[in-house]
Amino acid sequence: MASATDRRIPSGRLFRGQALTGSCPASLSGVSRDSRTVARGQAYVAQASPERRAHLAQARAAGAVIVADDSREGQAELTTAHARWSFARASAAWHGLDERCPSLLATTGTKGKSTITHLVWWLLGAGAARTGTIGWHDGVSETPNRQTTPPPEELHTFLARLPPSCPGVALEVSSHGADQFRLAGLPLTALAVTGIGHDHLDYHGSQVAYIGAKLRAVQLLRAGARLVINADDPSAHLFAHAGACVGAEVIALSAAAVAAEAAAENIVSPLPGVFNLWNTAAALRLVETVGVTRAVALARLRSMPAIPGRLELLARAPLTYVDYAHTAESIAAVIAAMRATHPNSPLAIVFGCGGDRDTGKRAPMGRAAAAADFVVVTTDNSRSEDPHAIAAEVLVGVGS
DSSP states (O other): OOOOOSOOEEHHHHTTTOOOEEOOOSEESOEESOTTTOOTTSEEEOOOOTTHHHHHHHHHHTTOEEEESOTTTTTOSEEOSOHHHHHHHHHHHHTTTTTOOOOEEEEESSSSHHHHHHHHHHHHOTTOEEESSSOEEOSSOEEOOSSSSOOHHHHHHHHHTSOTTOOOEEEEOOHHHHHTTTTTTOOEEEEEEOOOOSOOHHHHSSHHHHHHHHHHHHTTEEEEEEEEEETTSTTHHHHHHHHHHTTOEEEEEOHHHHHHHHHHHTOOOSSOSHHHHHHHHHHHHHHHTTTOOHHHHHHHHTTOOOOTTSSEEEEETTEEEEOOOOSHHHHHHHHHHHHHHSTTSOOEEEEOOOTTSOGGGHHHHHHHHTTSSEEEEOOOOOTTSOHHHHHHHHHHHHTO
16 A cells, blocks of 8 residues: 655546546545555545444545545545445556556466466466465565455555566456455456356355356456466356457367367376366466467476465375365365375365355265265364354265
């Protein structure tokens, strides 16, 4: 978030491409959505909260230019149709990302996002950056990340600090981040959509709304960008149509086509499982958009280290893997991968379901886990719920 400095930029640039109504000074010294730190000469974009009126009064007292979605509340100088969208776009402009932004290679979908993000980051080569569930990487060092897709001001600060030599940024796009317009104002060079399963309905409310949030990521593609979609996914046609509408190059990859390609080119994924062949193929096509040749990418793939928590081998006696699988589809895919890789070994799975989250996933996750020889249901951040009650809902699926 920008602090009060002597630097100013034209308000017309700060709010470029936004259909705002009202008037404000010709130039501004920043943009903020935090009424505690906003300063005179900055724009304060008011967002929904129980304390919104108090925040508006605080920003007004600080001498900020008020931008709100209701001109009557707080007597805003500028009125916007969507405060989150306006703030993200203005913050991107303030950080200079409207004029100089590194190549953004993004991935969204229910499963596989972190894997492809990590693959893309590695295939981009030295100095590449990454942000997602696993963490931030600025091309030099790794730091933890609190959210899969960070808030706009944090993400913009990170991107603006990357050197011009950075070959690209692997970016993981969550449905929450897309729904909340955290990436508004950032042009994507390429996007992979892994497919849509059952997830996060506690937040989105319906599968339609969940898919709609994912589709917003497609709208961020710059003209001529590349969109890679999972041809086997039932929602593939929706993403293909959305990609065509924004002028993207749409590449549909099926599992069969990917397997044939891997056999023809002797492509070996560093991760077990047929589904990881698709993840690898998608990553190869994303990095092509920034000039990484297939030969260079395959050479880098051969030295790819384990991805933390993504079918990561922890021990050999007994053979132990850890995976981030948190949907029924992901659990089924992981079990299938282990059966194929270790066909003569008994298979045990240990997993749990989080509390205060999508309860509709619990029985299906248990049903998928029942394909293993041994099932252990444990506690996974039960939050305010009774962990025994959560386990009981999972066991309904295990026993069905």
